[in-house]
Amino acid sequence: MEKRGMLLILSGFSGAGKGTVVKGLMKQGQFALSISATTRSPREGEVDGRDYFFISHQEFETMIREAALYEYATYCGNHYGTPREYVDKQMAQGRDVILEIEMQGALQVKKMFPEAVLIFIVPPTVTVLKERLMHRGTEEMDVIMRRLKRSSEEARSMDQYDYIVVNDQLEPCIEAIVHIVEAERQRGFRSRRLQQKFIDEFALILKGDN
Amino acid sequence: MEKRGMLLILSGFSGAGKGTVVKGLMKQGQFALSISATTRSPREGEVDGRDYFFISHQEFETMIREAALYEYATYCGNHYGTPREYVDKQMAQGRDVILEIEMQGALQVKKMFPEAVLIFIVPPTVTVLKERLMHRGTEEMDVIMRRLKRSSEEARSMDQYDYIVVNDQLEPCIEAIVHIVEAERQRGFRSRRLQQKFIDEFALILKGDN
Numbered sequence: 187m188e189k190r191g192m193l194l195i196l197s198g199f200s201g202a203g204k205g206t207v208v209k210g211l212m213k214q215g216q217f218a219l220s221i222s223a224t225t226r227s228p229r230e231g232e233v234d235g236r237d238y239f240f241i242s243h244q245e246f247e248t249m250i251r252e253a254a255l256y257e258y259a260t261y262c263g264n265h266y267g268t269p270r271e272y273v274d275k276q277m278a279q280g281r282d283v284i285l286e287i288e289m290q291g292a293l294q295v296k297k298m299f300p301e302a303v304l305i306f307i308v309p310p311t312v313t314v315l316k317e318r319l320m321h322r323g324t325e326e327m328d329v330i331m332r333r334l335k336r337s338s339e340e341a342r343s344m345d346q347y348d349y350i351v352v353n354d355q356l357e358p359c360i361e362a363i364v365h366i367v368e369a370e371r372q373r374g375f376r377s378r379r380l381q382q383k384f385i386d387e388f389a390l391i392l393k394g395d396n
Numbered sequence: 397m398e399k400r401g402m403l404l405i406l407s408g409f410s411g412a413g414k415g416t417v418v419k420g421l422m423k424q425g426q427f428a429l430s431i432s433a434t435t436r437s438p439r440e441g442e443v444d445g446r447d448y449f450f451i452s453h454q455e456f457e458t459m460i461r462e463a464a465l466y467e468y469a470t471y472c473g474n475h476y477g478t479p480r481e482y483v484d485k486q487m488a489q490g491r492d493v494i495l496e497i498e499m500q501g502a503l504q505v506k507k508m509f510p511e512a513v514l515i516f517i518v519p520p521t522v523t524v525l526k527e528r529l530m531h532r533g534t535e536e537m538d539v540i541m542r543r544l545k546r547s548s549e550e551a552r553s554m555d556q557y558d559y560i561v562v563n564d565q566l567e568p569c570i571e572a573i574v575h576i577v578e579a580e581r582q583r584g585f586r587s588r589r590l591q592q593k594f595i596d597e598f599a600l601i602l603k604g605d606n
Contacts, residue, residue: 306584308590308594311597312594312601313597313601316601334598335602337598338602341591341594341598342595344584344591344594345584345585345587345588345591346584349582349583350582350587350591351582362579362582365575365578365579366579368572368575368579369572369575369579370579372559372560372561372576373560374514374516374554374555374556374557374558374559375555377555378555380518380562381551381554381555381560384518384551384554385548385551387521387522387523388544388547390522391523391526391544392544392545392548
């Protein structure tokens with residue numbers, strides 16, 4: 187039975203380990219990763235077309251006008267968005283697509299596509315979160331505090347996500363997400379084709395015996 | 397963190413193997429099984445208080461009047477219902493409760509308790525279903541055809557269930573249900589306590605550093 191893929195949206199507090207989780211999920215081989223477009227400059231080591239599509243403000247605004255984005259948001263003066271084309275193509279081919287985006291964009295997509303699966307990744311505690319941010323060693327203390335403040339605001343809306351997964355240890359966290367995807371594949375509203383198969387088979391077998 | 401248990405409702409076509417699935421789930425040790433009350437007579441080997449609470453029509457009607465039932469239905473002239481008391485007590489103690497009931501009752505409970513998890517069990521094909529019913533050897537052909545007809549009607553509403561699980565082989569089917577329960581435990585709307593914990597921890601850490 188040919189099947190449409192699922193749209194899996196991952197968000198989480200800054201420092202919750204989203205990036206590592208996404209890498210772990212990609213190793214499973216069953217997912218396609220959506221690549222965001224952004225107007226911000228590449229950071230060291232980032233590759234265009236792998237980490238982001240780095241485009242100009244003008245190009246970004248053209249995409250908005252042409253409804254070529256699933257969602258977009260502005261963060262620290264830069265635009266971030268999800269180009270529709272790649273996502274749609276993968277799902278049509280039956281592949282599940284992972285979107286790692288901010289809460290604002292995630293809730294935007296959920297409104298348009300209620301069948302999207304939203305997962306919010308959290309650390310075991312806020313203390314652990316702060317430690318993880320500090321151990322990165324790349325940020326000043328005031329940047330860390332700004333991230334924590336932003337996360338504290340996100341905490342108030344995180345119950346709008348379909349699932350909240352604690353990333354204490356990486357492997358159990360990835361396993362939990364894989365199980366969520368398996369469970370979601372069996373959702374009643376995703377099983378219309380299976381349902382129709384049964385309706386048809388019953389019609390046939392009851393007709394044959396009447 | 398003390399937690400309220402989950403209400404897991406299992407239904408399925410007659411012959412889909414619900415009984416065997418429930419027995420397999422009970423072996424996991426994490427579930428409590430709700431026992432229905434019924435006005436029908438015990439079949440051979442059925443034990444009062446284990447398979448059903450066998451009660452009189454009068455007793456059943458008293459339970460209806462006193463709102464002591466979660467749901468009830470009439471089938472072939474007999475009443476079947478789910479006594480609330482046992483289910484509520486188990487859930488309050490943090491245990492997940494399995495309810496094996498008909499579609500009519502299941503959708504009744506879902507309306508009252510949207511947080512209940514409804515799982516509909518189906519065989520791989522209708523042909524397999526018919527064979528399973530015939531191999532039981534306890535039913536006449538016209539009874540089997542009546543059951544198939546009833547199932548064909550249920551097929552039209554089975555998408556109202558939260559999940560549809562195919563029972564081809566027993567072990568993978570049980571595993572799928574266990575994974576669904578694990579996934580459901582991480583649902584956003586079931587994580588209010590976890591959310592509050594984060595809100596409180598953020599408040600504390602941000603206050604300490606301001």
